[in-house]
Every structure is written in C-alpha cells, then in structure tokens.
Amino acid sequence: MAASAPVLLRVLSAAYGAAERAGEIIRRIMSEGDLGIVEKNGALDLQTKADRLVQQSIVGYLARHFPALKVIGEEEVEAGGSPELLEGSLSDEILQQTCPEELSKAQENELIVWLDPLDGTKEYTEGLLDHVTVLIGLAYQGKAVAGVINQPFYNYKAGKGAQLGRTVWGVLGIGGFGFHPAAIPGGKCIVVTTRSHSNKLVNDCVDAMMPDKVVRVGGAGNKVLQLIEGQASAYVFASPGTKKWDTCAPEAILHAFGAACVEIVF
Numbered sequence: 384m385a386a387s388a389p390v391l392l393r394v395l396s397a398a399y400g401a402a403e404r405a406g407e408i409i410r411r412i413m414s415e416g417d418l419g420i421v422e423k424n425g426a427l428d429l430q431t432k433a434d435r436l437v438q439q440s441i442v443g444y445l446a447r448h449f450p451a452l453k454v455i456g457e458e459e460v461e462a463g464g465s466p467e468l469l470e471g472s473l474s475d476e477i478l479q480q481t482c483p484e485e486l487s488k489a490q491e492n493e494l495i496v497w498l499d500p501l502d503g504t505k506e507y508t509e510g511l512l513d514h515v516t517v518l519i520g521l522a523y524q525g526k527a528v529a530g531v532i533n534q535p536f537y538n539y540k541a542g543k544g545a546q547l548g549r550t551v552w553g554v555l556g557i558g559g560f561g562f563h564p565a566a567i568p569g570g571k572c573i574v575v576t577t578r579s580h581s582n583k584l585v586n587d588c589v590d591a592m593m594p595d596k597v598v599r600v601g602g603a604g605n606k607v608l609q610l611i612e613g614q615a616s617a618y619v620f621a622s623p624g625t626k627k628w629d630t631c632a633p634e635a636i637l638h639a640f641g642a643a644c645v646e647i648v649f
C-alpha cells in the first residue's frame with residue numbers, strides 16, 4: 384500500500400477495495416438462494432448471512448492492514464472469517480489524491496470507521512435489490528470526513544449480462560466521485576423518506592415540505608444516492624432510528640459533494 388500517502392487516504396483506499404469485495408459477496412449469497420435470515424429485534428430488524436460475512440470480511444481486512452484503527456460495525460459477529468473473505472484490492476485513484484492538510488495529520492488510532500456491512504437488509508430479503516448498499520464511513524475528531532458506498536445491484540434492472548454494481552466515494556475538501564450528479568428537473572420538490580418506519584411526526588415533517596412527490600424507499604445509503612443523482616430534493620426522516628453506521632459514509636460524501644446534512648434535535 385503506497386506508504387507515502389496520508390493514512391486517511393490509505394484507509395479509504397483499502398475501504399474502497401473491501402467494499403467492492405463486499406458487493407461480490409452480497410451478490411453471490413443472493414444467487415445461492417439461502418440468505419440465512421435471523422430476526423434481531425423484531426421483524427423490521429433482520430440480519431442475513433451476507434450482513435455477517437461482509438462485516439467479518441471488512442473488519443478482518445482492515446484489521447490486517449491497520450491494526451490501530453477502530454472499526455464499529457452494526458453486526459455482532461465473530462472477527463475473522465475464512466481467508467478468502469479477507470481479500471480486497473486498493474483504489475489507486477484515492478491514493479493519488481492530494482489530501483487536505485487538516486486530514487493529512489490524522490493518525491491511524493485517531494480515525495474511527497463506522498461500518499454498515501449491508502444497509503437495507505429488509506429490502507435485500509424482499510428482493511428490492513437496488514435499495515441495498517455497503518456503507519464504510521471514516522470519522523475524525525467526531526466528524527464524518529470520508530466515505531465509501533458500494534451498491535452491489537446497481538444497474539440490475541438492465542437485464543441479464545448487465546455490468547452490476549458500483550462504488551462511490553468522497554473526502555471533505557477533495558470531492559465526491561463515482562456517481563452521476565443531477566438536479567431535480569423543473570425545480571420540483573421531491574422528498575425521499577422511509578418505507579418501513581413511518582409515523583405521524585415523520586409524515587407531518589414530510590408534508591410540511593409541501594412536496595410535489597414523495598418517494599418511499601429503504602436504505603439510508605440508497606436515499607442519499609437518490610439525492611445526489613437528482614431523484615430527490617431532500618431526504619426527510621424526523622425520527623430516531625438511523626445509526627452512525629447508516630449515516631457516516633453518506634454524510635461525508637454529501638458534504639464532500641457540496642450538499643448539506645441537517646439534523647432535528649428532539
């Protein structure tokens with residue numbers, strides 16, 4: 384790994400390769416047909432064999448290259464996993480970037496990785512495959528500063544033989560890459576929000592935006608990608624529920640790209 388690059392870029396480059404590998408695992412398990420679904424805290428909070436294997440793979444791979452790095456993953460699984468899971472490539476594109484001075488000072492033991500190995504698990508079990516993403520966010524001094532999002536089934540509606548999957552990334556002060564930014568046509572107000580955790584407060588906040596259209600999809604990562612690529616003007620979810628592993632990577636990429644994340648304090 385290019386030892387001369389700042390550690391933040393080296394970690395992000397490794398996270399990019401790990402996310403690509405994770406997408407392959409998620410597609411393979413879906414094709415094998417046995418998702419190994421377990422309920423964690425009720426029917427809305429599921430975990431599959433893909434959630435477990437991907438977390439083992441990414442945690443194991445990062446630990447091997449960055450032993451002082453703190454990784455906080457959604458799933459409670461044993462570390463390790465079979466050696467084939469610990470593979471991953473690197474992103475030269477990331478290693479070649481000029482890191483903003485502030486971030487280049489970050490030491491390995493000062494970075495925290497917030498990992499959602501499979502965001503949109505419920506949708507994965509229901510076959511809503513484009514809602515699924517892998518989220519690897521980097522936080523430094525309490526702030527989301529960089530992230531990688533892999534979308535394993537990107538392009539899956541293009542039919543047999545289509546090139547599946549993509550990985551997007553971003554760093555504060557460098558920018559966001561791998562996606563197709565677009566504005567909402569005709570200045571319309573399109574709000575994207577939850578498909579599975581609605582309540583009166585959530586719906587009242589959405590209605591207060593006086594939207595021309597409301598899009599209800601799963602996946603925190605997926606909703607942010609809808610924003611960036613012009614399928615929505617705002618992601619509104621006025622409810623506790625999303626965790627830092629859901630938001631770190633999307634928030635960093637949104638900010639890197641020049642958009643904004645706001646939160647309502649209850």
Ligand SMILES: O=P(O)(O)O[C@H]1[C@H](O)[C@@H](O)[C@H](OP(=O)(O)O)[C@@H](O)[C@H]1O
Pocket residue numbers: 457499501502503504505576577578579580581600601602603604620624625626629
């Ligand atoms: O990684 P999972 O558990 O699939 O992440 C969940 C989020 O925790 C949950 O907040 C999202 O709910 P909404 O769709 O209601 O926003 C869910 O889609 C997944 O992102």
Ligand SMILES: [Mg+2]
Pocket residue numbers: 428429457504
């Ligand atoms: Mg979950």
Ligand SMILES: [Mg+2]
Pocket residue numbers: 499501502503603628629
């Ligand atoms: Mg999630």
Ligand SMILES: [Mg+2]
Pocket residue numbers: 434457499500501502503504
């Ligand atoms: Mg998850």
